[in-house]
Amino acid sequence: MKPVMKTIAVAALCLPLSALAHKQWLAPSKTVLNVDQWVTFDAGVATDPFVLDNNAMRVDNLSITAPDGTAVAPENPATGKLRATFDLQLKQAGTYKIAVINNSIAASWDDNGQTKRWPARGATFTAEGFAKEVPADAKDLKVTQSVGRIETFVTAGKPNTTALAPTGKGLELVPVTGFNDLYVGEAATFQLLLDGKPAADVEVEAIANGTRYRNAIGEIEVKTDKNGRFTFNWKQPGLYYLSASVTDDKAEKPATSRRSSYAASFEVLSP
């Protein structure tokens, strides 16, 4: 029992702090709208998706792409204790991508039996700081890059895919079924990409909103096929939180391992 516990403890320590069971999400007020309508978004971090009981999400790296591919700024941004929020007016017809993109490097090592970390929580990685603060001969040194995207999508009028073009960095999702064309009783297929290429054999999880009002999380788990594709059959309408992550060694120096994560919120309607 003991060695097992130790392994788990060590494994947990190796994970970046954001990975400790907390989910981050962008929750749109609606996803299928008409041109000129307003949408508001909540951005939170908690154990269960869409349950505002822990922290506001940091939205410093928020990027909103309009249907014509241009960047647009959010309006009325505000950060509270339990959520950050911002508004968006859909002035163009088509599909908007709302994304919070994070990219960070963190080091941890064993300093005489104590786990040291750098940079401190909330601080930013710099190459100079790394050279200064992390001993080159540190024992059990682990330097991990975390690349993450938290997204959601809203459409005014007819959907389009200009804003959905992948960037080729980290995990990304592209539609096979339209992101704002999701209905109970209709299978929805998406494609997961890692660095722009199909991400095969990756576990993808979906959780329906409302975990607070049921006993089981009720997650749906599927695996991507060799083309990175996977299919969900939605059982009920509402918001869904979809997430996946991949760990590999394609990290930027000085990191030696990379954790790519992807999370997105989708609205499923009843037909």
Place this chain on the structure above:
Amino acid sequence: MRHRIPFALCASLLPGAVFAANLNVSVELPRIDVAEYHRPYVAMWLEREDKSVAANLAVWYQIKKAAAAMPGAAPAPNPQGGAKWLPDLRQWWRRSGRELQMPVDGISGATRAPGEHVLNFDASKGPLANLPAGQYKLVVETAREDGGRELVDIPFQWPAKQAQQIKAKGATELGAIVVDVQP
């Protein structure tokens, strides 16, 4: 059989009859006894077997912008009229509404009061002109502010070989719906 032969003869003697084909739709909006009643948004269209839209027949919604509630009060925050609520007609919005520039001539109309509403469509003009022969569904979808949503569909063959009347009934937001297909 005995009746059909003279009928066929009659039809062949009257070449004009071929062009008399038409579709009559009667939709009942039930009187709903609630404190705050708003007339429903209604969309009617013809659906192909693959669920794509063959023709839009009618969309009733609040076209004009709402007037200020009181003189001097701020105008209602909907300069587009009620177009912002059109996506509440979920199926219609998905199948065609989101691709249209509303209002559309001959299709858009103001919301209507409870009661029976009859629409006549002629095969030679309007939405039914050039409608290929085939199996269709008349779909009626309604959404009401502070109320419910309902969708009823009625399958029919176009053009009809003989006069046909098909009836359906909504459960909550729609009353009797009658499709009359004339050959």
